[in-house]
Amino acid sequence: MSVFYYHQDDINTDLLFPGKYTYQCSSGPEIKEHLFEDLDPTFKEKVQPGDVVMAGENFGCGSSREQPVVGLKYLGVKAVIACSFARIFYRSAINQGLLLIACPEAVAAYAEGDEVDVNPTEGKVKVGDRTFEFPPLPDEIMEILEDGGLLSHLRKTYGRTGSEE
Amino acid sequence: MGKTFAQKVLERAAGRLVKPGEIVFAEPDLIMSHDNTAAIIDKFRTILPEGNVRYPERLAVVLDHVVPAATCKNAADHAKIREFVEEQGIENFYDAGTGICHQVVPEMGLTLPGTIIVGSDSHTCTYGAFNCFAAGIDRTETAGLWVTGRTWFVVPETISIELSGFFGERVSAKDLILTIIGDLGAAGANYKAVEFHGHSVSTLRLFERMTIANMGVEMGAKLTVFPPDRNVMGYVRDRGVDSKRSAWSDSDAEFYTVHEYDLSRIVPVVARPHSVDNVVPVEELEPTRIDQIFLGTCTNGRLEDLGTAAEMLEGGRIDPSVRMVVAPASREVYLAALKQGALQILLEAGAMVLPPGCGPCLGAHQGVLAPGERCLSTANRNFRGRMGEPESEIFLASPETAAASALTGYITDPREVM
Numbered sequence: 040m041s042v043f044y045y046h047q048d049d050i051n052t053d054l055l056f057p058g059k060y061t062y063q064c065s066s067g068p069e070i071k072e073h074l075f076e077d078l079d080p081t082f083k084e085k086v087q088p089g090d091v092v093m094a095g096e097n098f099g100c101g102s103s104r105e106q107p108v109v110g111l112k113y114l115g116v117k118a119v120i121a122c123s124f125a126r127i128f129y130r131s132a133i134n135q136g137l138l139l140i141a142c143p144e145a146v147a148a149y150a151e152g153d154e155v156d157v158n159p160t161e162g163k164v165k166v167g168d169r170t171f172e173f174p175p176l177p178d179e180i181m182e183i184l185e186d187g188g189l190l191s192h193l194r195k196t197y198g199r200t201g202s203e204e
Numbered sequence: 205m206g207k208t209f210a211q212k213v214l215e216r217a218a219g220r221l222v223k224p225g226e227i228v229f230a231e232p233d234l235i236m237s238h239d240n241t242a243a244i245i246d247k248f249r250t251i252l253p254e255g256n257v258r259y260p261e262r263l264a265v266v267l268d269h270v271v272p273a274a275t276c277k278n279a280a281d282h283a284k285i286r287e288f289v290e291e292q293g294i295e296n297f298y299d300a301g302t303g304i305c306h307q308v309v310p311e312m313g314l315t316l317p318g319t320i321i322v323g324s325d326s327h328t329c330t331y332g333a334f335n336c337f338a339a340g341i342d343r344t345e346t347a348g349l350w351v352t353g354r355t356w357f358v359v360p361e362t363i364s365i366e367l368s369g370f371f372g373e374r375v376s377a378k379d380l381i382l383t384i385i386g387d388l389g390a391a392g393a394n395y396k397a398v399e400f401h402g403h404s405v406s407t408l409r410l411f412e413r414m415t416i417a418n419m420g421v422e423m424g425a426k427l428t429v430f431p432p433d434r435n436v437m438g439y440v441r442d443r444g445v446d447s448k449r450s451a452w453s454d455s456d457a458e459f460y461t462v463h464e465y466d467l468s469r470i471v472p473v474v475a476r477p478h479s480v481d482n483v484v485p486v487e488e489l490e491p492t493r494i495d496q497i498f499l500g501t502c503t504n505g506r507l508e509d510l511g512t513a514a515e516m517l518e519g520g521r522i523d524p525s526v527r528m529v530v531a532p533a534s535r536e537v538y539l540a541a542l543k544q545g546a547l548q549i550l551l552e553a554g555a556m557v558l559p560p561g562c563g564p565c566l567g568a569h570q571g572v573l574a575p576g577e578r579c580l581s582t583a584n585r586n587f588r589g590r591m592g593e594p595e596s597e598i599f600l601a602s603p604e605t606a607a608a609s610a611l612t613g614y615i616t617d618p619r620e621v622m
C-alpha cells in the first residue's frame with residue numbers, strides 16, 4: 040500500500056483531470072491516461088489498488104466533472120483522506136462508491152513512510168501508530184457507498200433483476 | 205427563530221420542518237445538463253436499459269460546451285443527445301447555437317423563483333439570481349435523477365453578505381464577487397448557502413446578479429441567492445412565468461456569518477493564476493502583458509457586458525500584440541448585440557466573434573492557449589491548464605478591465621482609459 044500525499048489546499052478538478060479531455064474521455068481506461076496529469080504526472084503509473092491519496096483543504100474544488108473520482112475508483116484507490124472536500128466532489132465520490140475521509144488531524148499526523156489504514160465501518164483511520172476517528176456517514180449515504188455507488192444502488196431497486204445487460 | 209431561504213425551500217420540498225445539517229430528500233423542479241448529457245444517457249441506460257425518464261418535462265438539455273462540434277467524438281455525442289431527447293419527448297432541448305446553458309435556461313423562462321434546480325454543471329448556482337435554490341451535481345447523480353426524480357440535500361447553513369453603496373465608474377459586479385472570493389477564500393463558503401442582503405441589492409440588475417451568483421461555487425458555496433424583489437418579478441412578468449413560490453429568509457434568520465461590503469469601496473481587481481481567490485487590485489499589479497483577451501462565458505458574456513466593452517473600444521483599435529475573442533452568451537444576446545451595434549464596434553476594433561457557447565472557456569477549442577501564453581478572461585476560473593497548455597496563464601477580470609487591456613496590450617485599470 041502506498042500513500043500519495045499532496046501537501047496542498049484547493050486541489051481543483053482541472054489539476055486532477057484537465058477540462059480539455061472532459062468531452063473526449065469518460066471510461067476508466069481513457070481517464071487513467073490523464074488522471075492527475077497537471078498535479079502529478081507520475082501518479083497514473085505508480086498507483087496500485089488499495090493505495091490512499093492524502094491532501095489539504097477543499098480537495099476537488101472547481102468543475103463538476105466526475106472523471107477524477109471515476110478514475111480513482113477504477114484504479115482501486117481505497118480512500119482519499121483530506122482536511123476537507125469540495126461539495127460536488129464529495130457527492131461525486133458517494134455516487135461512485137469512493138470513500139472520502141475528512142480528517143485534518145490524520146493529514147497533519149502523516150509523515151513520509153507512514154502506513155495508513157482505513158476502517159470505514161468503525162470510522163477509524165490509522166496513520167503510523169496513531170488512530171483517528173471520523174464521524175460516520177448518515178445511513179442513507181452509507182447505503183449508496185456500500186452498494187458500490189449510486190448506479191448500482193439504483194439498479195437494485197429499479198433495474199431488471201440480475202445483470203443481463 | 206426565523207428561517208433562511210434554503211431552509212424554507214427544503215421544508216416545502218420535504219414536507220416537514222428541517223434544521224441545518226439534516227439530510228432531506230426532495231424532487232428538484234428542473235434538472236439541467238449540457239453536452240455531458242451523452243455520458244448521462246449511458247449511465248441512465250445501465251439502470252433502465254429500455255425504460256423512460258421519469259419526468260421528461262423537468263429536464264432541460266442545452267448543447268453549449270463544444271459547439272459546433274470540434275471533434276468526431278463531440279459530433280457523435282451531440283447526435284446521440286438529439287436522438288435521445290426526441291425519443292424521450294424532452295421539450296426543453298436547446299441545440300448548438302442557442303447559447304450557454306446558464307444563459308439559456310433563464311432566457312427560456314425556466315428559472316422560477318423559489319424552485320429547486322440542479323444541473324450537472326458547477327455553475328448551476330447562477331440561477332440564484334432569480335431566487336432559485338440552484339446547485340451543481342455530477343453526471344451520475346443526474347442519471348439517478350432521471351430515474352427517480354429525487355435526490356438528497358444537506359440543509360446548509362447560510363452566510364449573509366450585506367451590500368451598501370454604489371459602484372464607482374468602471375467598477376462592476378465582477379470586481380465585487382472577485383473581491384468577496386479573495387476575502388473569503390476558495391473554500392470560504394464550502395457547503396454553505398450564500399444570501400445577498402442590504403440596501404444595494406435592489407440596485408443590482410439581473411445581469412449583475414447573475415455574474416455574482418455564477419461565481420458562488422468558486423468559494424465552495426452550494427447555492428448563492430438573491431431576494432425575489434422587483435427585478436426578479438420583472439423577469440417573471442417579461443417571460444410569462446410563475447412566481448408563486450418565491451421565498452426569502454426571515455428578518456430574524458440565523459446566519460453562520462455576516463459580511464458587509466460597501467460597493468463604493470470596490471476597485472477593479474484581477475484574479476491571478478492559478479486560483480480564483482488570488483485577487484489583487486489592478487492598480488497594484490505589476491505591468492503584465494497579455495496575448496489573448498476572452499470576453500464571454502456564463503459569467504460575463506451578456507448583452508450589457510458586450511455593450512460596455514464596445515462602448516470602451518468604440519473608435520479604438522485593439523493592441524496589435526493581442527488577440528481578442530468574443531463569445532456572446534446566447535443567440536438572444538448575439539442578436540441584440542448585433543442590432544445595437546456592439547458587435548460591429550468590437551469587430552472594427554479587431555476582435556473575432558465566436559458563435560454563442562462556452563468558446564475557449566474550458567480549453568476544448570476556439571482559442572486555446574500555447575505554453576507561456578497569458579489570457580485575460582471574463583470567465584470564472586483560472587485553474588492551471590483550464591484553457592489549454594498547463595504552462596499558460598489565465599487572469600480573471602471584468603468586461604471593463606478586459607476592454608481597457610485590449611487597448612493597451614497589458615492588464616489595465618479601466619479607470620485609466622475612461
Ligand code: SF4
Binds near residue numbers: 304325503561565583
Ligand atoms: S462558459 Fe465556461 S464556466 Fe460557463 S458553463 Fe461554459 S464552460 Fe462552464
